[in-house]
Amino acid sequence: MDLDPDSRGSIVLCDELKRQLSVIKECQELLLGNLALVSEIPAPTFNERERAEFMVERFGLYNSVEPEIDELNNVIGVIRNKNSTRNVLISTHVDTSFNTGSDAAININESHVFGAGVADDNTSIAVMLTLPEILDRLGYKPDFNLYMIAASRFHHRGDYEGIRKYVRGFQGKFDASININGLTLGNINYLTLSRIRCDIKCELQDNLRSVNVIRMSGGSAILTLNEVMDKLYRIPLSRKPRTLLNIGILSGGERYSTVSREARLGLEALSEDNEVMDKLIEEIKNICIDVGAKHNTKVTPEFFGRHTVASLSSSHPLVKIVMTTLEQLGISPKVEYTNSQMAVTLAEGIPSVNIGLTTGMGGKDPGSYIDIEPLSLGILQLLMILQAIDKNGEFRHE
Amino acid sequence: MNEINNWLKTKTFAHQQFCDLRYLLELKERRGVKISLCFPTLNEEKTIGKSIVVMKSELMDRVPLIDEIAVVDSGSTDKTRVIAEKFGAKTFAAEECLPETGKFRGKGENLWKSLYLLEGDIIVFVDADISNIHPRFAYGLIGPLLHYPDIKFVKAFYNRPFNTPSGVIPSGGGRVTEILIRPLFSQFFPELSGMVQPLSGEYAGYREVLEQIPFPIGYGVETGMLIDIFQKWGLAAMAQANLELRLHRNQPVSSLGKMSFGILQTFWSRLQHYRNMDHVEMKSFILRQMQQQGEEIQMTECEIHENERPPIIELEAYQKKFHRSIQKKRAEKHG
Missing domain, CATH: 3.30.70.360 (Alpha-Beta Plaits)
Incomplete structure (x- = not known):
């Protein structure tokens, strides 16, 4: 799947978006490095501590990020804007669905990254860890407080406990939530069953x-x-x-x-x-x-x-933002139901969407993979959504 | 015994001691040295991408501790070089380098030529088949060199569980070390018996040391290097660093037999040279191994010549490339 607008020449990006895409591509090795290192650290549900500590250490490399681990091993990195009361959440999960004994080593070739858990969702963690670097290099500081959370206890009997507890205990309210999945770029989910x-x-x-x-x-x-x-x-x-x-x-x-x-x-x-x-x-x-x-x-x-059933309507500004972003990038949006962590944020009354970052094949066997090339576009998508939220003002939850 | 114990206490490190990369960078800048990382390769497409991505992102892009990363390849027929180039490593075909010196194939040959190809004052060698590659495999070796001016060469050691088709087996690496190398060192070079893993494929040293020792082209390169550095600079110039867990492919016993055969050639030549044991003479370069085929036992023969490259400093091309510029640099420094 060739989603790179530069290589296809069929999509015209404005100069600013070209600049952003170029910065994202400059950060590709840092991102893949993060992916390789995080994938090596076992994080079966209820035993996420080691990986959480690695993430906090990574967030701590940036002056712009306030890192934290809570008692459930949720990892939170906050890019604070003291002049704003608006809060936006980017979420993924820190745990893997397989046990510590599984061989989590990954392989990287010229176009793919292979390995258990790479697609679901170590790639999201790597993107989250690289996002402060990308924002720093772009010189972009959102006009809201950006909360990045890799929540624990997602899989199995964990039953989304990490994100649920964090969102319920949050002092304030989130204006929007974007849950990021490794797969699949082009998917947009705002309906849960x-x-x-x-x-x-x-x-x-x-x-x-x-x-x-x-x-x-x-x-x-x-x-x-x-x-x-x-x-x-x-x-x-x-x-x-x-x-x-x-x-x-x-x-x-x-x-x-x-x-x-x-x-x-x-x-x-x-x-x-x-x-x-x-x-x-x-x-x-x-x-x-x-x-x-x-x-x-x-x-x-x-x-x-x-x-329980929860959704945004297709006319909600957050849905419109994602749809418009995908169209600008020349990607046909695919709307599906999902029961990702978005189910929790939606149920808590937070306008929420779920997006994918690249293409590939999910699973926990070593043959599962992600495509490297579309990942830059997936991150650009995320940046464009953040910038559009920035301009949009406050959302109303339906 | 006291000397070995003292060395073990003072020259054995752990990678965690050197994880402050910013401080290492400061030391490097203070010393005014360049650092090169070399991966010798032969058909390593499964692991080379990750090795380069991890080292480059962590030790070049994030903290510029390493100045160049290179792959010196023995003629891979897979995508090793394509992948290495894609992720920004310099790639070299060993046989195209210094063609006037002839062609050999082997890890030692790649290392020897890397001294000519790379620019660094410190050169770090890391095997490309490590499946749990981590920046510690480089900074754990660089750390002692930058912290302690008397240390010129650092050798890695680690826990060595290995990957098998049925999963990861917790330990069992280092069979040639325990059965061959350790008994030989204990008998002939007891000072070196404090080395936990004398055959580990990861080590780093100053160019001024590495350029002055011969390089066996194959299995004997690690053994020869240890003995030669010890003989020329003494134990005090050597150190070892614990890099913790290293996952790698397990080798069958027949391959270990070939490795031992090559190592023994290197070892005998050192006995002749340093211990004047001229009566030790190899009668044959053919290794004979027995294999069970059904009900029959068959003998296989394999010719192994552990050729050696001379100290690269003796090469005119090398002198031209480095020592003129090094002398110039020294002259500049002094005034």
């Missing part, structure tokens, strides 16, 4: 725990869980408002020769309607009770990570 996550655990009852008895009865936690799955997928889901259910995690059993005593699944359900989601949660609970009773098995659902 109602969401629930649920772990369902099947355990054989104590009176059936003798292997011989189980074999005689044909019982098995995996078989029970299989029936739960069958029933989950038979739930009629509404097409309007759209509702989805996905079983994303499955585990169980101990050995080939042993009847499974315990099995688990993890599911996520999304809906455009909060009431539909409430009903779906009730149905899941009922399935667990029914199947458990039928097989004399303990089937326990544990719900967490509830988000």
Whole structure:
């Protein structure tokens, strides 16, 4: 995907934007250096301290940034403007979805950066760490207080706790929030769905725990869980408002020769309607009770990570700013739902958008990658949005 | 024993002692020296990009501690040189440098030619296959040289877990060191037995030292360098620095056998030269190794000549390029 306006010559940038793009490109090696170093530091959810300390040290290199780590290992860098009461938030998350033992080493070739977590979202962290350098070199100081946060506890059971706690505890109000993702440049998200996550655990009852008895009865936690799955997928889901259910995690059993005593699944359900989601949660609970009773098995659902529907309208000034920016850069905007950290800021009443910084392929295997070339354009996009917010004055939340 | 213990206490450092890069820069400017970083390469496309990006961004762009980064390549057939150039390293094909001196292939050859190609008064050598590359691999070695004027050469050591197809194995590197080098040093050059990792591929030294020693072109370059520097300048001019964790590829035992064969040639030549042990004579340059093929055991033969380059200061081209200008610089300094 060739998104570089200079190389294509099809998009005419004004001299000022050309200057900004050129400064961003000058900072490319610093950015890739930050990406390489941050990717080497493990940060599984709930164990983000080491990476957070690295980020604070990096922010501390700039006189313009006030760095801080809070008790949850959220990393915050503030570029303060003492003459302004306006506050703008740029957010990403500091944690990775894989454990410390995973090989997080990255490879850089002439056009890509490969490695686990590079695309989601170590690139955003690297951009955040390089942003003070870019702003310094551009001589641009926003006419608002710019808060950069790499929030902890995003993945898994962390359930966005870092950003939620920070935003709720913030003394003041944010006028706008931009959540940055590694992927995909051109995406703009300002709609979040109602969401629930649920772990369902099947355990054989104590009176059936003798292997011989189980074999005689044909019982098995995996078989029970299989029936739960069958029933989950038979739930009629509404097409309007759209509702989805996905079983994303499955585990169980101990050995080939042993009847499974315990099995688990993890599911996520999304809906455009909060009431539909409430009903779906009730149905899941009922399935667990029914199947458990039928097989004399303990089937326990544990719900967490509830988000409610929230959105900006397409006429909101912040959405307009992002749309216009993408058009100016010759990129067709792609509007999608997302349940990024933006879900939290939107739910807290902050006008919020989610944008991507480059192209590539996400994932936690070493084959996932980002494209280097479009990254400069992705950062220019971010700068243009900040400058437009600067000019725009205060936003009204809908 | 006392001398080794004393050396271990006074000349063993940790990279954390030198992480104040601004202060290192100040020392460098005070000394009026230039620093070059060299990556000797052969088909390192997987790791060279990151190595250059990390070193250049942290030690050139952010803090200008290093003045030049170069790749001296043995004829890679992959994209090593393309990637290195893309990220701003000077790249050189070893065989195109000093063609009148003939062609050899090996890491030692690249290092020797880098002395001619690079401009620095301090030269840092870092292997290009480190998957967890970090600026400490350079500043941890530069630090002792800038802090202590009596130190002329610094060798790295580290924990060496290695990467295997099934993941990272916590330790086990340094097999040739423990089985071959340490026993040999203990017997013939006991002063050097305080070196934790004599075969580590990362070291830094002043040009005035490196230009005066011969360079084995292959496996023996690290061993030869240590012995030669020790013999000419003594243990007090040498130091070692702990660079912590180093991840690298694991080598099969057959490769370690070849490495040992080359190292032994370098070692015998030093015994002849420094210990007058003329009766040590190599009968063969062919390494024979046994391999199991199904039910059969087969013998493989591999010819390994550990050729050596003379001290580069003896080369007229080198004298022309450096010593005239160095003399001029000295003359300028003195008046």
